[in-house]
């Protein structure tokens with residue numbers, strides 16, 4: 001007989017298999033492309049150097065790599081990466097609207113959630129002891145996870161597996177709440193307003209980012225959490241934003257009633273139009289923060305390199321300076 005005490009483990013295990021994907025291909029590519037426009041020259045050079053050659057320096061080309069490695073048929077060289085599935089999300093307590101790093105992410109022992117993954121891979125990218133393969137993997141994980149963590153249902157409720165077990169209707173199509181936020185609403189927007197072309201939608205989002213949200217960019221780039229300030233990777237704060245969005249708009253229908261696995265949903269034009277604003281806000285915030293984190297890490301790496309270079313140069317120059325001084329004294 002199934003022991004009740006084992007139930008949370010089984011639920012967690014099930015969650016691993018159904019809720020690993022965040023933003024679909026479009027969402028991930030959009031976040032990466034938005035970030036690409038904000039990279040400093042040194043960061044863009046670093047990214048090009050450490051991404052595989054075929055990516056041609058474009059982060060969007062590797063933005064779903066972390067999803068692909070979970071499935072042998074999409075990335076055959078990465079058969080053993082199934083363990084990384086729980087790193088794509090974290091579950092918060094039902095209706096709590098609060099993220100608690102210690103309990104929700106099991107911080108003290110495993111840190112096995114998207115919060116821990118972002119802290120781990122940003123630290124690794126800044127570690128010059130790592131080899132080229134490890135740096136490339138760290139960079140690809142950061143590009144993916146910082147996008148993931150801005151999809152509100154990646155901080156969604158535990159009992160419905162971040163919206164995966166809530167099914168409903170979206171303009172005649174049966175979908176679950178998680179995939180609605182990952183993929184379906186974005187696709188509808190691209191298809192209905194941008195001639196089914198993601199590049200046109202990207203241009204629109206870039207305009208929004210630099211125009212309407214231009215004055216927010218520096219705020220979004222700050223990190224008030226003292227633990228995570230070194231690389232400006234404020235993942236616990238970003239997940240708290242998810243938890244609040246979940247309670248304010250994601251799990252609420254347009255009448256203010258909770259959407260649960262029991263109620264299901266029937267998405268109206270009003271829900272779609274109003275929630276789409278938040279989807280776009282999160283895509284843009286994800287892009288701004290991804291660029292900011294990479295810019296910061298690369299700046300710190302180059303700063304240390306620069307200091308070392310100066311010291312090396314000074315040491316190497318000493319005999320030359322001594323020689324010039326001797327010549328000066330001798331010939332005078």
Ligand SMILES: [Zn+2]
Pocket residue numbers: 020021022023066067088144148
């Ligand atoms: Zn993911």
